Amino acid sequence: MSKPRVEKLRTLKTIAETLNQGHDVKVTLDEVLKELLSLTGLQSGWIFLIDREGSYTLAADAYLPPALSHKQNVLMCEGDCYCLNKFRNGSLTRAANIMNCKRIELAEQLNCFDTEGITHHATVPLEGGGRSFGLLNVAAAGKTLFDEDELHLLEAVAFQIGTAIQRMKLAEYEQKNALLMERNRLAQDLHDSVNQMLFSVSLTAKAAKSLTKDKTLQDMIDFIQTLSQDALAEMKSLIWQLRPEGLEKGLPSAVKSYGTLIGLTVNVKQTGSLSSLSDEQELMLWRIVQEALNNCKKHAGTDTAYVNIASRGKQIELEVIDHGSGFCAEAHDGLPSLGIKGMKERAETSGGRFAIHSELGAGTVISVSLPLSEQKGRKM
Template sequence: MSSENRHSEIWILKEIAELLNEGTEMKGLLSEVLAKLLHVTGLETGWIFLMERDGSYELAAMENLPPALSHSNCAPMCKGDCWCIDRYNNGRLYKAINIIECKRIEDALFEKRADTNNLTHHATVPLRAGEEKFGILNVGAPHKTHFSHEELALLESIAFQIGTAIKRIKLTEREQENALTAERNRLARDLHDSVNQLLFSLSLTAKGGVALTREQETKETFAYIQDLAQEALSEMRALIWQLRPRGLENGIISALINYGEMLDLEVKTKVTGVVSLPGIVEEAMWRIGQEALANCKKHSQQSKVDLMITVEKNQVKMVISDNGCGFHCDESLKDIPTLGLKSMKDRTEFLNGQFNLKSSEKQGTSIEICIPV
């Protein structure tokens, strides 16, 4: 390699590294670095797949895709298998590959879809940091059917940088989640030690006032104050539960049973597999379970709820169901009827999980979530 090419390669790596070092938001960063990569290397087209442990994938960034791949909001890129994804999932993609004929483009040509802009091949590089793998970087250019060893080495170096940045962002997100949990715990302790105790004292004082006074009007006033204090205590305890679930340290099952008891619900449980979950998954299941149990209490007109948790392979499934009055719902979930249900769906999908809701009038309601672990 000439000194001029070596200097150019170092400059490209420096440009990419500076960009990656500044980024904090995953998809925005990947789009920026992909655009920069194509610009500095003179390539034209690229896309990045983020991969999950279960083999599913997401098109996280793309640049200058030909019409054959970009039509219908990039639908050809968001479904189905291809050779680079198959190699990644079966463990055969561990370094830059020279070169893969693009199955998605071949399908487009066979089906006589839109223009491919003369793109037929692409190089494929895994995104990883150490032993951890995060996805795939694909790059290509019109009429280009070969990448030199030097080009592949450069792409591999850039892919390592991207993989390291992805790991850094994931660790940062985890730290932020932990910090948020710690702050909620602190706020819960403060509420319990101050406001909760004051309300309890107010309730006792009002109760004493009822016993001490003889005037009926004054008795009624004290009794009203006591009722308000008791109601406020109940609201405060529920809020403290929301912030810091007592019993979650003993696991998600214990926490949901205890929460159900607080709502005067009998929670019947069935557990399959060893329930040892990442903190962020357990936290999400707790929040979703809280909302589901609260809905049972408010709307089902039943006092019994079934809770099923199954851990198998690389996923955990939780089902909360009742035999209550139910309601009419669209199982496609295109129109979620309440903010609480939407919150459950959003929490599940934030962790790349699947949310399902089944309910019909007089047939009860079932909420099922599946989250990869």
């Protein structure tokens, strides 16, 4: 076997081994990219993942020159370039030489940082499951052309990477699905057991009341009935929270339905598009609105709430407002009330900010501001 052929096989074997061990897409792509560069003697590499709408994310990068990596890779995360355009218009079906990279050109024009001799790059589509979903790009100082052999090797590596990404995404999806199934099962169990029992307690109390004329006993039975009805209402809301049905129709619609469920009129106002919200961010906001509306129903003494959701630049702003009794927020600071604490933790874990303003007799405003994902590439 010729030497280049043996080397090519060794490269493919090493990369396949790394990919087979990977579970996390980001970590694995970072590792495999470094490995590819070291095995081929190339200098820099980066991987774009591209969604069905054509928006891209810089999923991995290795040894980018300062001209491309300065300010946390800003040049690699914003705007479009030739390879992305070729990908989107369907003309990139195999590995290709990109003669002029718009990002490198821009870096040269800015002339602030070193390009380390990189002027061109090769680009290869990442494919898996019959769909193209990304680009593998590699470059080296002074290298203006990749020969057929090099392009073939890159194609084989890209094929391996594409298949591995599909496998990891599938495993991630299965995990999420298993979690959802478990929550659904729990919701169903709660509905079939505790919920039905509480309903029976309420009915039995009603029947018991009609069997006695004793006023004290009647009052006690009334109390049992009220308690069991409150518990039923709490259970209903818990079950709904376990199965966030309706979110598939979007946050505003889910919020309105939830209001109806707990007996609250909710005026929802949406400003701007919410399409840049990730599923996780949407679910997080949904949980916060649920708790805020629960509080409004339980504590504010009003049956109307206002929910404003606005997309402004790179931020999503959420407000839940009521004109109810209000409370002294400072007095609750440090107290073990899980609702407000949970809302704050949820917002902050997703990189957002949470604030609560309340005034006795005037009402309460919950606000959350959440940065939209920085890494999500915007189309020019």
